[in-house]
Amino acid sequence: MSVPDRDQLYQRLTKAGLRATQQRLGILEALLTLPGHPTAEQVFRSVRPANPTISLGTVYKALDSFVAAGLLKRVADADGTRRRYDTDCTNHHHLVCQDTQEIIDYCDPKLDQLLQEFFASRGFEHFQPHSFSLHITGVRK
Template structure:
């Protein structure tokens, strides 16, 4: 597990996003940043209750949704259907989904991004101007 970010950094991130730095928000943000991959709200909750057992799963969901609303995190579709996963990396990138392991792998490639931008510049959609994009590619890891 990565080193936890310091409290001042967490407080600053929340303040910059326009959120009050409550104890629960700090714990939830810290857990989201520490957990590997793209955790579910349930995984974040399991981490948070180790420190603060009174935090409910509903509070974790509401807090993560508020983080999404202010751009602190992104919601990521998953191969499990209704399961919501969260990505603390808000930089533009794509996701590869391993259908065997259910793993979500971050993928960045400027050449691919340029191809997509060029495609829409020449083959645009009627009455639609894309501002951002993220590919979700499903497949299997090859050993």
């Protein structure tokens, strides 16, 4: 995946209603460059060389604002203790390896259809699901 240039990153932030500060631009660029589903600490280590005065707290605040603006999804690791971040905001599921903490994106329209049918058959009167995101924990073979 190619990383958008700074103008594209700027547009992405402003379109989401966020100020495009140099720190936010660097954080967003790191998120799009780092593999997998990085932690805030991994993002911090990635942006720190170019922004030596940035704090881990600033990174957390930026990530929280990105989640609130719909630019990211927050994902828990296998034991639920560390927040990880996903730049893919489309509907999909996550397979989480308990041994390695690896998070694998998983898309399956048939599973989504089964979940829709399940909820429809249960007759939830005050709740209509429109998307699903399962967090499936296991061990990679």
